[in-house]
Amino acid sequence: MTGARRRHPTPGRQRTSGPALARVRWALLPLVLGLAVPSASVPLRAQASGPGRLAARDVLIGTPAAQQAAETPREIIDHVDRLLRGASSRGAFRMEIRTAHWSRTLEGKVWSLGTKYSLIQLTAPQKEAGTATLRVGDEVWNYLPRVDRTIKIPPSMMMGSWMGSDFTNDDLVKESRLVEDYDVAIGYRGPRDGVEVWEFVLTPKPEAAVVWGKILERVRKTDLMPVWARYYDEDGGLVRTMTFSDYRTFSGRLVPATMTVVPTDKPENRTVVTYESLAFDVGLSPSFFSLRNLERGR
């Protein structure tokens, strides 16, 4: 929630956020926390193959997921980017956080609507049950049941850790799509560990205001499930790795139910998010995402 790195600045020096990890926006978090995007906007155009495109046979293998998939690298990444999103969604998750100093498991519920609204409420551990985070647009509030107060997270704290995890507050408000900020190319296609995959290379568009220098993402050909994503800084150093696993079907949709994040500079740290339930298109309205619901605990 607050600064992942605690600094004690000398006067005259700005309070800075931590190393690269805390500074970066983690583009895939909306996916993790089910920040919804209208599924209807997923482009499913069938186009002839051309430079930079995949042949239709590469994609249309016949699985349900693949059938509704796109065929250019850009469209595949966009599809993966929005796997966990519906027009609206509701879910329950477990977040295991491990650091060199402590380990803890959070449980909670998450609601989302479009790219703009989300509400996360902790149900466990007991001590922190009721703690909730509301996001509307680029504003984030935290409700603290212990003192029964809601605080607004200031812009300067957006790079701070969310609930001590490897997520930042800023990850919560990231709402733009990967394909809007990155050019997508195929780095590899073929078998890896006996599975046919693509490895995509995402490089920021020149004008894009992003923090990653490069993202590599491996996607299974058969069902378009992501395997891992690796995030690099501008100098080409690996900053963090996100691994997808536990592919399960929720509301008729195959998704990776477990995501594991390991920051490179703290290999002993990891945050594992697992969806226990997830329902899409559950008919939420913007008025649901109110400070009142934040404090009442849905």
Place this chain on the structure above:
Amino acid sequence: MSGRVWWRLAWRNLGRNRKRTLITGAALAFGYLAAVVIVGVSDGIVAEMIDNGTSLLQGQVQVHAPGYLPERSLYATLGGDSGMALSPVLERLRELPGVTGAAPRVLGGGLVSAGSQTSGAVLMGEDPALEPRVSRLMAAIATGRAPEEGTRQVLIGSEMARKLGVGPGSEVVLVAPAADGSLGNDLFTVSGVYRTGVRELDAAYALLPIGTLQSLLALAPGRVHEIALGLSDPWTAAAVADSARAVLAAAGVPADVRSWPRFRPEIADYARLARASNWILIAIVFAMAVFGVANTMLMATFERRREFAVVRALGTTRSGVARTVVYEGLILGAFALVAGALLTAPILVWWHRSPPDMSFLYGGFTMAGALVRPVLRVQYSLEAPLLAAAALLVTAVLAAAYPAWRATRVPPADALSDR
């Protein structure tokens, strides 16, 4: 001929044109005054910078666990995860010569929130009894008072208070990631608002009783991040740091001890620069005096051409002639020095005791991140007056050197026959 004769001659020559001697001596005395006062003012600014740059918050020597800096991890407490027995170590540190106080501190990053406003903050847990002997934050309280031990009170800076729209008595929420991974949060009352004039400080630091912050951060008592020492003379910091290292080693606490020139290098650099420029200033003042004094002495010796010719004709050696002139300069210098010292001392003392308030000229400003108050206090040391005294005497001798050489070159026959 004994040497005393040359001294006597020099003395008499000085009395010959008293007005001229007086004026030349006054020039030297004022040169002395100017040099000492300029250096004093410059030293005063440096002392003010060091004082504000270190005494405001940091102290002159800081003790951390190895590896605490620069990341300032919440977990890197002195003595490791189990902490340390603080009191005996603090006691021993306080007993070191030149140490005025030793204060333990707990530091954590967090948020201070009131209503719809939230501000990022450095939460600093301090001991209200020990802290004022090290830092002046507590003395800079503008309204309200210091937080009391054992209460949920917090002292915040004026910038933060303005941003949050709170004052003494207001309720604020403090939120901080705790050492057990949980999110420490609690309601606090603002006990007071401090104002140092250093914006970054006034906006960032929130001070709590050390025990209160330890429980908010889920840190055991005895776990502290920093011990700060206050010194009576900041220039002894390196030596005190060495002694502090020995104290901590004896207590079995691995520690990284740093003195202020290490954590405020910009102030140390400025102090070095100011010191170097002091030398240059003294050199300039006396270089100007050399030419003035040399000029009058040259005239004085020129007037005595015939005399020199006579004494030379009577068998006086050249060195004898030269010595009278140089001695003349030395005696003049010695008198000017006494006069200058008598003139300078009261001015320095007065200026040091009641520094003129320059706020009509300029407000407080920060230089190298240190506040400089709008007062022009002079700082006196033994070094500057001694240095200036030596410079004055060297000046007098140098100024006499050329006239002396000229005097020895007077050809007796020519001078006596007015050629």
